[in-house]
Amino acid sequence: MSAGTADKNPDFASVLEGLRASPCAASLVLSLSFFGFGAFARDLGLALWQLVFMAFSTWALPSIVIFTITMASGAGILVAALAVAVSAIRLMPMTIALMPYYTTEGLKRRWLFALAHFVAVTSYVEGLARLPSRDPATRTSYFLGFCVGVMLLATSAGVAGYLVAGATPKPIAIGLVFMTPMYFICGMAMTASSRFELLALALGFGLGSGLMFVVPEFSLALAGILGGGVSYALRALLKAKR
């Protein structure tokens, strides 16, 4: 750890390397989801620049979808903001879990916030898969390039979806919406480093559906703490037994 020496700027060659690595299975899946949302956004009457602006400023497809759908339902700004905030809570534990990999290069603090801008399921899954094996000295620069590349690819796919909207048959359009949940669950299962993390996934799924009927506003946070907590406690218990 380079405590106190966080004064570097990204290494350009490593940023380029990351950028070149961005076309991959994960960015393809994300691009297809964005393609589907592009078509959906046009059906709802959004402008093309608004689609691009939402992608760049928010960079979390579920947030964008929830915001758009809530606004289209006529619920108003406050309801939309709250709905987005409730769903985006997942980004906090994901950012915390990525931070140890973001700080090894000793980049200036502002670059940490720049990297955090890209935290989403895609970068979480890909980060945990790619970062540990990379040289700590250029790790963050590489990942910055990678994330920028994924953003450019997926946003372009969103624009393409917007432009060809209406030409997609209904079952395909439904499939493109299904892309996000299917990718989220497979990506998280791929990232799981132990059976306890898989247990957390299973518990989260059950709790997420059950708590929705009891405390819809806090169901995600509660499912996370309960599901994650039980899995962690079980791991600690089995560890202590040995």
Place this chain on the structure above:
Amino acid sequence: MINPVGTGLESALLILLACAFPTQVWRWLGVLIGQGMNEDSEVIIFVRYVAAAIIAAFVAQVLIFPAGALALVPLWLRLGATVVGLTGFFLSRNNLLVGVLSGQIALITGAWWWLG
């Protein structure tokens, strides 16, 4: 057609306020809380489990209470296609593309048949 988020500079402000900010604030908190943590510390392990549970909960809610196009097909098809996708994922020894594509094929085929 009326644009649900409005037009011009006003809509840009609305997007920043009600879409970007409520999302980013969690990331900023994550940076502040996560500083100085070690990758194999117990806290990080716990946080990873919490993240996994939240995302799975989110997926469950998207599948069970869908908004938009996904609501056009019945619940059994949405859940069934997810099971097919996960089966494909685990049978292919954790291949992401195989998992997502097998789930997709199941859902699209089912949707085609369901919608007639």
